[in-house]
Amino acid sequence: MRTCEEPRPPNGQSPIALAAGQSEYGFAEKVVEGMFIVVNSITIKIHSKAFHASFELWQLQGYSVNPNWQQSDLRLTRITDPQRGEVLTFKELTWQTLRIEADATDNGDQDPVTTPLRLITNQGRIQISLKRRTRDCNVMASKLMFLLDDLLWVLTDSQLKAMMKYAESLSEAMEKSAQQRKSLAPESVQVSESRFGCWSARKKEKASPNASSIGQYFDKHDMKESSYHLLISRLDLHICDDSHTRESGALKHGMLGGAIQLTFRRMAFDYYPFHRAGDACKHWVRYSEAMETRGQWAKKLVSEFQSKIEKL
Numbered sequence: 001m002r003t004c005e006e007p008r009p010p011n012g013q014s015p016i017a018l019a020a021g022q023s024e025y026g027f028a029e030k031v032v033e034g035m036f037i038v039v040n041s042i043t044i045k046i047h048s049k050a051f052h053a054s055f056e057l058w059q060l061q062g063y064s065v066n067p068n069w070q071q072s073d074l075r076l077t078r079i080t081d082p083q084r085g086e087v088l089t090f091k092e093l094t095w096q097t098l099r100i101e102a103d104a105t106d107n108g109d110q111d112p113v114t115t116p117l118r119l120i121t122n123q124g125r126i127q128i129s130l131k132r133r134t135r136d137c138n139v140m141a142s143k144l145m146f147l148l149d150d151l152l153w154v155l156t157d158s159q160l161k162a163m164m165k166y167a168e169s170l171s172e173a174m175e176k177s178a179q180q181r182k183s184l185a186p187e188s189v190q191v192s193e194s195r196f197g198c199w200s201a202r203k204k205e206k207a208s209p210n211a212s213s214i215g216q217y218f219d220k221h222d223m224k225e226s227s228y229h230l231l232i233s234r235l236d237l238h239i240c241d242d243s244h245t246r247e248s249g250a251l252k253h254g255m256l257g258g259a260i261q262l263t264f265r266r267m268a269f270d271y272y273p274f275h276r277a278g279d280a281c282k283h284w285v286r287y288s289e290a291m292e293t294r295g296q297w298a299k300k301l302v303s304e305f306q307s308k309i310e311k312l
Contacts, residue, residue, distance in 0.1 A: 001045065001047070002046070003049070003173050007176050030074075030078070033064055033074075033078070034064060036063045041058050047105075048166075048170065048173075050166060051162075051166045051169065052102070052103060053100065054101050056099040057097070058095060058098075060094070060095045064089070064091060064092075079214075079218050079221060080214075085135055088131050088221055090127075091128040092125060092128070093125060093126040094125040097120065098119075098120070098124060099118075099119070099121075101116055101119075104162065115156055115158050117162060117163055122149060124149065127144070130142050142223065143223045145231065146231070148231070149234070151236070153235070227271065227272045227273075228271045229285060230269040232268075233265070235262075235264040236263050239260045241257045270286060272284070277298050277302045280295070
């Protein structure tokens, strides 16, 4: 894989549907989704203008699951609502070992002497939820959860600085990609706006006796917006100074090298890239009453911003 200076155009319709001679979600999509994939080892290499990285996975498995993330009858791994014209599908990826390595490129802006970043993890899994339109198979929203168990990571100070530079080099490309998705998907944005604007009405409709059981089940597992999540049960992070730095600098002044150890339990990161300021947050994974104060604060800022724009 290679990062692009400018985002590529979208892929368009589902290649599976086009190859099967259909334009909507149908039999071909269901057959591919029902496959159980097992790969002994896989290597992914990523090239960027600032660094190159590699991901190595061993004993990778991919399969369909039900909304409770359990393997079951394939008919229970999708939820289709004919009234909305949308379908929800659920996938899970598991592996035995994951190895990540990143290093600066020769023509990058990094220092000439760098220490490659290395991270080796044990078992982990990724839970993927997709919401698509049945008429063209386009993805309307997705939810990706990256789950890791105990993780031990030893970093030097130069590796920590390099990691921050790598993240900075990727942020620009990610921002351009996000802007492209927002500009090229006006219909999905309008659908999102109408869905958030009519959320309370939808809840009243769901409580009415005429609401179908399929619609209620769909609402229970629906993704209101795209999101990405990382959950680590325990992280032991060791940060220490480089040996060459200690020899050349610290020992000249009669000082010894230092280190710091950080332990995090149940560390979680939740990212909602397309959440609009002032929209409801009750559908968030870790929603709490404390967010109500944040919601009022955000709405106040948005209203003040809108009033200034109207004056201009």
